[in-house]
Amino acid sequence: MSWSLNIGKVAGTVVRVHLTFLLFLAWIFAASYASGGAATAWDSLVFMVLLFLCVLLHEFGHILTARAFDVPTPYVTLLPIGGVAQLERIPEEPWEEFLIAIAGPMVNIVIMAALMVLFDAQLQPSAAAAVDNLKIPLVDRLAAVNLFLALFNMIPAFPMDGGRVLRALLATRLGYVRATEIAAGIGQFVAFALGFIGLLFNPILIFIAIFVYLAASSEAHMVALRAASRGVPVSYAMMTQFVTLSPDAQIDDAVQTLLQTSQGEFPVVDASGKPVGVLGRADLIRAIKSRDPDARVGDAMIADVPTISHRSTLEQAFKLLQKKSAPAVSVTDSSGRLVGLVTSETIAEMMMLQKALPRGVRIGPWSHPAGA
Secondary structure (H helix, E strand, O other), rough: OEEEEEEEEEEOOEEEHHHHHHHHHHHHHHHHHHOOOOOHHHHHHHHHHHHHHHHHHHHHHHHHHHHHHHOOEEEEEEEEOEEEEEEEOOOHHHHHHHHHHHHHHHHHHHHHHHHHHHHHOOOOOOOOHHHHHHHHHHHHHHHHHHHHHHHHHHOOOOOOOHHHHHHHHHHHOOOHHHHHHHHHHHHHHHHHHHHHHHHHHHOOHHHHHHHHHHHHHHHHHHHHHHHHHHEEEHHHHHHHOOOOOOOOOHHHHHHHHHHOOOOHHHEEEEEOOOOOEEHHHHHHHHHHHHOOOOOOOHOOOEOOEEEEEEEOEEHHHHHHHHHOOOOOEEEEEOOOEEEEEEEEHHHHHHHHHHHHHOOOOOOOEEOOOOOO
16 A cells, blocks of 8 residues: 555564554644643543554454465555555455454454453443543543444444455355445445535544445455456456567667557566566656666566466456556466466456346356346
């Protein structure tokens, strides 16, 4: 995630802090100082740091449970509205997703119970709504907020944990795609409700509503893409007409190629036609700004690009795109030479074609999706 700073690694997962999170802490400190002085400001800052430590523990509840099912989590990012753990893949079985999703809120319940047992925290109903009230002990506020986090995250709307639990339960009967559509639809409805409430009472809810809406839409789109790619040979959907670049070519040559084509990613191949990297439009623009015009394409390209055999399926290519967060997947023949390219845009175009087909009509491996 851009605009994020790496602050360390815990149990093999990189912990990132988004720049907006640091700005949020600074704003909390300044606002508290202006309203109550230094004591209030430091109390609010300590409370927010402890709160986001609880959020981080919540995310590691997901991470460690996912790891038990061989689902790696390369990084987790702290945002002003909470944490986001990036799973490399969606769990294959609904019961796996159920356990991964429920683990986060359960961590908050355990923290709340620990505060009550070890530090004699009192669960005051008003504490969660008055986190800046110094008359309420810090441990009481922290216990109440952890209970609130557990309950809020269990709202049955995507992308909250409750939405993932709902999807896991629905998927056992309706299938993964339809279950995601329902959970995402509820999530979008909740986003509209939060936005409306935010207009009337608290503008911060508008920001949360935008995040919830976009996350729900993104998840529904990703699951639909994965379903559309299942069982389709990669040779049916890969790009076969594209311009390649040599790693020894100059950046100026790549610029001319960019202007003459509509490609977004340019595969870089060696003299024998084997892929060695990919140069995206953004990488090219970055190279123009930061490098000498005589710099080579090999200096600006992304070298770690996943490769897949032409006998593989499109679903395998899509999983590689997600796992590696790569701009493209190179498709090679039996001798290792580049014969095709798969990008997320390629799969999206295939899905649009599939949806446009009349019912009962089949073109190659595609037909109108059931329930669409």
